[in-house]
Amino acid sequence: MVKTLALTTGMLLSASVMAANFKMSVGDGEGSAQQVMGQKFAELLAEKTDNKHTAKLFLNGLLGSEQDTVNAASIGTLDFSVLASNNLAPFSPTVGMLSLPYIFENLDQAAKTVQGPVGTELTENTLRDAGVRILGWTFSGFRVLSNSKKPVTQLSDLKGMVIRVPKNEIMIDTYKSWGINPTPLAWTETFTALQQRVVDGQDTPYTTIYSMKFGEVQQYITDLHYLFLLEPLIVSEAVFQDQNKKTQQAMLEAGKEATAYSLDWLQEKEGQIKKELVSKYGMELNTLNDEAAWAEAAQKEVWPKFYDSVGGKDKINALLKSLGRNEI
Template sequence: MSYFTRFMASTAIALSATFISVGMADAKNFKIAVGDSGGSSQEATGVAFVQALEELSGGAHTATLFLNGQLGSEQDTVNEAAIGTLDMSILAINNVTPFSPTVGVFSLPYVILSLEDAEKLTQGPIGQELTENTIEDAGVRIIAWTYTGFRRLTNSKKPVTSVADLQGLVIRVPKNEIMIDTYKAWGISPTPMAWSETFAGLQTGVVDGQDNPYTTINAMKFYEVQKYVTNIRYIFSIEPLIISEQVFQELSAEDQQTVLDAGKAATAASAQFLRDKEAEIKQILLDEGMEISDPENNEEEFIKLATEAVWPKFYDSIGGIEKMNAVLAEIGRAPVSE
């Protein structure tokens, strides 16, 4: 073999090794914190995102889910993503609200009344504006939306079908002012408690009840420590997938688009998961011995007390009454006045 041939062969090997090294260096395995456990809507969104990310990147990128709060409380993961020490997190919107108050509009009681409402608001101009606000306020970017369904009230003491039935019960809520004030409007003072402490709190009787969608009640096995379910629909639970804006900006333009496209696919998969699974999961809860009741009079008393007391209090934090009316208009609802 001539010197030139040997030189070209060694150069080709070196270049090939360089390309492989660069490719390996660019490959990402994102860490995704997930508040809920296996079988939850959060997990379904995460799995769909990972599958789409791998497919859209041709296998170059993937992600690993850390379920059941392994990487810390949901609010802690916002802080960690903001400073770039965590890549992504799937968490309840109410745990984003303290960092970016305008997203609190999605937690106001009885604003979202269906999955279709949730899809219109999150995937339209309102959702885009709130995403931009969250980048600026919290240093994280919403890239997908999990639709988990209405938060249903559960408790271990008695059936609840009226506001009067709530009295005397100790109800756990997240550390979220809107949700706390909603229960206060119904005449009780709820107990703020971290998500990671909730099962133990129910099990030991520190709290009598909590509220979460059917999928979460089942995934967290709350039927082991709760007996009664009330089909209130005061909040439709929306749980975004966020990415650290610092991490996002470190990606190439192509990889940024891949992440955003994977997020859109995960959002669509989440809506389908809820449509396919909610009735099935409700039956599982019945089979596990839970008793499910509907509120009296189509929930009229719950609605009246909550909307009259809570909505006006939070107009300023969500961007003003004009913003509230823009949200209502987007879903075909009548405006409110001062």
């Protein structure tokens, strides 16, 4: 009787490890690049495990702030999270390299970086530092500046404006290099702060502005190119190690394929989303006539402060060289 009970219990425990309905936290809302990435990964994981493993998405930060989800995944109380790289950087500082202003000039450079040796190294560092594993990358686009006050077409237009930024030192210092003191604010508080005019503006990609319905509380967009937003899909390493080899391989493959899908999706949808922000909300899109000045100020004042934390000046030069850019 005891042996039978033990055998039955063991079989149940084995089954619980083999089949699971995972929880995935997603900071942004329906239709965002994050949601598209998470949903595609969930579909691929189910497909590759014969529907033994599924993942339910919890949108709009329902399971906590993006930084909170890193903590939860680290201790194994959350399975997956899709979050901005700047919110992973406090736990694994070398990821901050991706947030250096104007480190990427275009989508191709961003994609080449995270899908190549640098991406592999960042994955290893994050596993070591935070106890979470990067399975894939979401390509969300350049963070553009939106506001409810006036068109911004040159650096001097920022004067007197109150801009929300994430609680990230690199991004805070970037705005300081442009002559203003930004307001660090939790993502979950951002829409209300914009709506109540506590802050005038914020910066996120077009895809996020659309999915979060910022057009309801913002009128102007400036096509800024200081930060290409890369958003990793992470899995708790404790959860990953609980899986058998076949499931682990399925997770790795699903992450890689979902990354490629995210890249294609952004290239296909971003232009359409920009048009809808104009047609649906009446937003005004502006371009900068002096972005070289923005880049010069940010790179000169911000980059040197963070050389050590992101891995050293040599690491940055190696990345720049791999992208065909001049070293510093």
